[in-house]
Amino acid sequence: MNKFISFFIFVFSVITFDANATDNYNPDSNHLSIPAVVLGDKVYRDVVITIDEVLSIGGSNAIPNYTAKPSDSFDYYDSDRNQLTIPNVSAYGNIYYDVVVRVGVVLAVGSSSKATLLESASANPSLLKSFVLSDPSSSYKDQCLNPTIQFVIPVKLNDDKLQDFIVHYWCPGNLGKEVTTATPDALVAFVSQADGTYKIDNERVFGSTLYRLGGASRKYVRGDINGDGRDDFAFAMNWEDGRSGAIAISNATEPSVLMSMSDGSYRVTRLGKPNWNHSVEIVKNSNSVDVVFGGFVRDLQAFRFINGSFSDISTEYVNQYAGSWGTSFRAIPDASTGITQQFAGTASRQATNVNGWAASEQGIQILNKLSSNWTLVKEYWQKVDFIVNWISWQLTSGLQSVKTINGKQYFGGAYDEMCIMPALQKGGSRLLLAKMGAAQDTKGRNLIAGQTYSEQETTPVNFYNFFALDATGNLNPIPSPIINEESQSNFNFFDCKDVNNDGLPDLVSYAFTRPGFYERIADGGKPTIYLNNGKGQLVRKDISNLPKYSGGNELQSTMADVNGDGISDLILFGSTTHQGGGNVQIHLLRSNLQLPN
Numbered sequence: 257m258n259k260f261i262s263f264f265i266f267v268f269s270v271i272t273f274d275a276n277a278t279d280n281y282n283p284d285s286n287h288l289s290i291p292a293v294v295l296g297d298k299v300y301r302d303v304v305i306t307i308d309e310v311l312s313i314g315g316s317n318a319i320p321n322y323t324a325k326p327s328d329s330f331d332y333y334d335s336d337r338n339q340l341t342i343p344n345v346s347a348y349g350n351i352y353y354d355v356v357v358r359v360g361v362v363l364a365v366g367s368s369s370k371a372t373l374l375e376s377a378s379a380n381p382s383l384l385k386s387f388v389l390s391d392p393s394s395s396y397k398d399q400c401l402n403p404t405i406q407f408v409i410p411v412k413l414n415d416d417k418l419q420d421f422i423v424h425y426w427c428p429g430n431l432g433k434e435v436t437t438a439t440p441d442a443l444v445a446f447v448s449q450a451d452g453t454y455k456i457d458n459e460r461v462f463g464s465t466l467y468r469l470g471g472a473s474r475k476y477v478r479g480d481i482n483g484d485g486r487d488d489f490a491f492a493m494n495w496e497d498g499r500s501g502a503i504a505i506s507n508a509t510e511p512s513v514l515m516s517m518s519d520g521s522y523r524v525t526r527l528g529k530p531n532w533n534h535s536v537e538i539v540k541n542s543n544s545v546d547v548v549f550g551g552f553v554r555d556l557q558a559f560r561f562i563n564g565s566f567s568d569i570s571t572e573y574v575n576q577y578a579g580s581w582g583t584s585f586r587a588i589p590d591a592s593t594g595i596t597q598q599f600a601g602t603a604s605r606q607a608t609n610v611n612g613w614a615a616s617e618q619g620i621q622i623l624n625k626l627s628s629n630w631t632l633v634k635e636y637w638q639k640v641d642f643i644v645n646w647i648s649w650q651l652t653s654g655l656q657s658v659k660t661i662n663g664k665q666y667f668g669g670a671y672d673e674m675c676i677m678p679a680l681q682k683g684g685s686r687l688l689l690a691k692m693g694a695a696q697d698t699k700g701r702n703l704i705a706g707q708t709y710s711e712q713e714t715t716p717v718n719f720y721n722f723f724a725l726d727a728t729g730n731l732n733p734i735p736s737p738i739i740n741e742e743s744q745s746n747f748n749f750f751d752c753k754d755v756n757n758d759g760l761p762d763l764v765s766y767a768f769t770r771p772g773f774y775e776r777i778a779d780g781g782k783p784t785i786y787l788n789n790g791k792g793q794l795v796r797k798d799i800s801n802l803p804k805y806s807g808g809n810e811l812q813s814t815m816a817d818v819n820g821d822g823i824s825d826l827i828l829f830g831s832t833t834h835q836g837g838g839n840v841q842i843h844l845l846r847s848n849l850q851l852p853n
């Protein structure tokens with residue numbers, strides 16, 4: 257109590273203010289009265305607590321340049337830290353904003369209710385409405401208690417306007433062990449109801465309460481494989497759950513597709529042979545659709561859906577260039593017909609006159625495919641400047657390559673995902689974006705050939721390389737059109753789509769918030785958004801007015817139009833269900849994202 261009083265009096269002078277629906281602090285009794293506080297997926301009302309310690313104060317009405325929280329924002333309680341975050345509290349005649357306290361004793365709780373609709377949405381003027389898909393622990397608890405949340409997939413599962421969702425969970429574990437059994441996993445279907453809430457309906461959608469893809473999923477692609485007008489999904493599956501990679505085949509399992517059925521349900525089909533799958537693509541032919549899977553223990557596997565079933569056509573896809581496609585490959589659709597005859601694949605080769613894996617050059621190859629005939633159209637190799645001696649995290653000595661990209665030096669560097677993007681401006685070229693993961697010197701030194709560097713003096717970075725693609729498949733590197741790129745973050749997935757419905761493609765990186773690595777903690781799981789400014793540039797948008805995830809530890813996101821109004825919405829969730837990360841928090845945006853004028 258003394259700390260609380262002294263902190264307030266020390267920081268702010270006393271000005272009276274008329275307080276409405278805010279917390280109230282009585283310094284005489286050290287009682288804090290809270291109208292509503294969110295804990296996990298519940299809202300507790302009329303709560304009274306004592307305060308143990310005031311940890312921080314964002315601002316007050318005595319400071320004119322600090323923006324007040326709308327008065328109906330809820331408190332948020334972090335049970336792991338025993339910390340309460342208070343948007344507004346009335347004390348000593350002032351209103352204080354964004355106050356964080358350590359909770360003493362809980363004296364009273366009036367009522368609690370499930371926060372299916374997060375009423376705090378009304379607190380943020382950029383939001384139309386917010387709601388939560390509550391952690392469906394009963395649907396996966398027989399597999400494990402705290403699974404990884406791999407994908408939250410928007411999909412239409414009934415005929416109303418609201419998107420429904422299929423979420424894939426898989427169970428991490430077996431760290432470093434040699435295990436040959438399947439990675440436990442579960443699919444959960446959230447179906448919108450007439451009253452706007454969501455219901456878990458695995459029985460109707462999958463025909464079973466527990467339903468599985470058959471392991472961990474690494475990437476997925478969406479497309480109508482069976483031509484019924486509803487999206488199907490192909491998953492690069494593996495059992496890479498933390499188990500030892502020494503026996504690679506123990507990390508392998510068959511690819512899966514999740515197919516729409518004529519009665520509106522979905523069923524899993526397993527295809528081909530086990531692989532340590534990592535990449536997947538859907539390929540449109542003139543009269544059929546192929547699904548193609550790449551991985552680390554066998555060649556590409558491809559399956560053609562024709563006349564109602566899949567047949568193995570892998571021999572058509574096995575080619576001399578596909579050795580690195582386990583990492584990533586992309587079908588390049590014809591710009592007008594959507595039919596695929598060209599592919600982009602990641603590539604690697606040994607830099608000449610140097611020994612050691614570290615010296616490998618990374619590249620991208622554009623190939624033409626005509627039936628089972630493959631021809632190389634164009635290749636691009638990211639030049640290795642020189643080789644240095646390298647001490648890894650595990651203090652093993654080796655070699656490492658140094659590359660210069662967009663004027664900056666990096667250690668290592670490999671392409672791990674790509675997308676095909678329409679021209680940024682009318683009349684421009686289509687683009688191929690390749691995401692590169694590399695390491696950057698934390699000391700910003702000028703790197704010198706033959707010197708010794710330690711991985712511990714580096715930080716991992718992820719950034720995009722841009723290439724112009726012309727109609728013949730030419731691949732020309734171009735300077736990055738990104739303004740203010742956020743490279744010191746970690747992400748697996750990104751979208752090259754028009755996210756604000758202005759007809760111009762944008763770029764969204766679904767970057768993680770990883771407190772354990774001090775990454776993007778302030779962003780609370782929100783994606784990094786680059787909006788097309790219409791002048792050929794992708795400008796990083798200020799996302800501070802979008803809501804953060806409440807709860808969880810490691811966080812992630814995706815964007816999709818959930819309510820069908822043409823405005824992309826924000827979907828936030830944990831990397832795992834641990835620490836409250838299992839609630840999928842959905843924020844319907846009131847208007848399309850825009851850059852400031």
Ligand SMILES: [Ca+2]
Nearest residue numbers: 418419420448
């Ligand atoms: Ca629906």
Ligand SMILES: [Ca+2]
Nearest residue numbers: 480486487516
């Ligand atoms: Ca379909």
Ligand SMILES: [Ca+2]
Nearest residue numbers: 754756760762
């Ligand atoms: Ca746009």
Ligand SMILES: [Ca+2]
Nearest residue numbers: 817818819823
């Ligand atoms: Ca929307």
